[in-house]
Amino acid sequence: MIGCVFLPFVAGYYLSYLFRTINTLISGQLSADLGLDAANLGLLTSVYFLVFAGAQIPIGTLLDRFGPRRVQSALLLLAGGGAALFGAASDFKALLVARAMIGIGVSAAAMAGLKAIVTWFPRERVALANGYMIMLGALGAVTATTPTQWLLAYTGWRGLFELLAFATFAAALLIFWAVPEAARPQATLPAGVKLSAIYRDRGFWRIAPLSASCIGSAWSLQALWAASWLTNVEGLDRESSITQLFIMALGISAGALLLGTLADRLRRRGIGSEVLFAAVTVLFVMAELALILRLPLPSLLPWLVISIVGAATVLSYAILAEYFPRELTGRANAGLNVLHFGWCFIVQYGTGLILDQWSAQDGHYPIIAYQVAFACAVVVQILALGWFVIPWLGLLGRRVAKFFLRDPATNTDPVDVSVTSAEAGMLEPEDEEW
Template sequence: MTLPQKKSPSQVSKIDFLPWKIWACGSFFYFFQFILRISPSIITEDLMRHFNVQSYALGILSAFFYNAYALMQVPIGMIVDRFGPRKILALSCFTTVIGTLIFSMAQTLTVASFGRLLIGAGSACALLGSIKLITLWFPPQRVGRLIGLTIFLGTLGASIGGAPLAFLIEKTTWKISFFLLAALGLCLTITIWFVVKDKNPEENPWNRSLNPGLEGASLLKGLLITIRMPKIWIIAVYSALMYVPIAAFADLWGIPFMREMYNLDRPVAASVISMIFIGAAIGSPISTFLSDHYKTRLWPMTIAAIGSSLVYVTIIYVPNIPLSVMYILLFLAGIFYSGKILSFASICDIVPHSVSGVAIGFANMTVMLSGVICLPLIGGLLDQFWQGKITNGLPDYTLGEWRFALMPIPFSILIALLLLKFIPETFPEDLKKPLHSAPLE
């Protein structure tokens, strides 16, 4: 009989740290795409001057990211399952690199829009690809926490990436800064290709599909099941309406609004808006904890809608708010927004397990469509009610014009609040029972 050989310290270290290295690659890609997502908000004036356009055209340009991101949400889970996360993540990251290069070198709005389209298409895989890596390399009891940590890190990309990027643009130019972002993305692509592995060498028994039970043509069947459920539509629309402040304010129009309100330079305005993402990052685990502790999905979603409506009405329409108070208000906006993530849990509660991946993809597609609609809508309202004032060759919008144009934000949240009347409590009944023998971790 042969005794099993002991592993050397180097082998143990390699096995212990390999899953974390792989997870870090996916998470950093999610972090990176968030920086690319919010980047137009930092260079609104540069883009309007470079392409000689006004706010509506700028909104259309920014919305191209959401067009591609939204359309990829339903099939991306099946694509990752079919070809493996390593190839798809590397290809997706490289797609964002190409898109960023095209965007940085664009001389026309059409070419820049194509670049943003590629960035959105590549970014669509970042989260689901990272989730697939987690399910491949970690046991089930760690999956929920690691998904939460991944989302936390991605949100930090938006919060801590904005001000440094704004500072870099101030010191160089926006074109050079985006070229450097593309170079960073290329390094990340190479790292993903050489570090990420599709299968755990120990063949983990907990490995599972992002779309369990759905292969090929049955994806369409799962989509049909999803869209025939009225509750899914209501929850998805609620989630989309709650996302409007992020897509329209945090991702694009918030920084120029703050610069107009407080006469701030670009890095400081970016740091103010970053408080939304910091609040969302901190609030997400709090919302999920409260939901599980009090065994309810509906109440945190309701509090999120009420709190968000009050905060954004204050931010947009109350005059003479001190800058220090504005930091706090935007942080609270992020905290309240985090309650929206429970809408995805609600969807998982009510759909068959076999179509949960498709249902989440459909809901996320609906969420991203809010950006497609609201970014150009607010830009169009700015152009429509602009009084014609020009400063340094660019339209100079008054606070009154800004406040009117941003009206879709609180209006969307109020509609979301009304929709909650038609959303039932979905927290699973079997989870409401006390688990007297549940082990503690």
């Protein structure tokens, strides 16, 4: 299972993370060689997330119909072609098309791996396998820092993408030849039925805005704008900046294992993943505010928190698994990923547009430009957190009312403070009796 299923799909997910964050390292060379401004650079990097988001629902259907082996291997061939085109491109349009091809080509990496784990691994090991897959795949972000910088000194960014094209083709062949064929389900619900069940669910729309605004923002910042902040705002040289990006990339990998372990242990104590996700959101907002307000902290500390939040999909997928039956969880994850990558595109491209409202001096944008751009995303996250906790506040109000309004003589409630079915769904099994 590990050699013929787990590791081949980890290889695909690793390349997905590498392609996602590689533009952070080569953005300076791209701008110098092809004369790209902040808006063009933001669009070039974020188009990956745009096409990635648009492909999630069709890919969910393809995975259900043809299995992860065929879908992942075919799409990785497209990603390899996009990498080869990127390395040979001579203008912005060619780069944009190549980046879009890469985004579509690796858009099934996470979902294919998760579906493969559900298909072949015992149910009691699925959560652990998911955590390890995300942790190992996130090493692609680690590779996109110091190791890639060493390689760039010999190959340049064009040679680098030719090597990535070769590695992607190899991963496609590995998955096609090594992974066994999955048994197809005898009967499945129509795609429209599955999608309507997901997108009409109140629980989905409770977690989706918070998950998208936090995880999508974390991906956007680490994939592109962290390097610009470290250089333009913190004043770090290239070597120091790459070292900090390397540590942040390790934070993604370690964060996946940390959050998965915490969620598992808290669950045993009757605390659901929703509570942990809300706590992570608060830390995320505090880290962003520390950067925006220029608090006297080492810049690595808030950026490390931001990188860890990029691995919070471990919690999102666990929460959705509680909301939907097994036959719908794959499509539910894909539906949530649409919002993750869609918001990531908005933040990444929008940040570039906001920065361009100020004039660059010596190739650097002023601090206020970054503060305004980052603050816009923080406002959305705070609103999403408020939407997420509103049901908890209502439940808390009912508990307080029941405590204070109970008639001690008759031990009955003078008002209706019963728990609604929606609120009961937020309670752990041992609390539902309340």
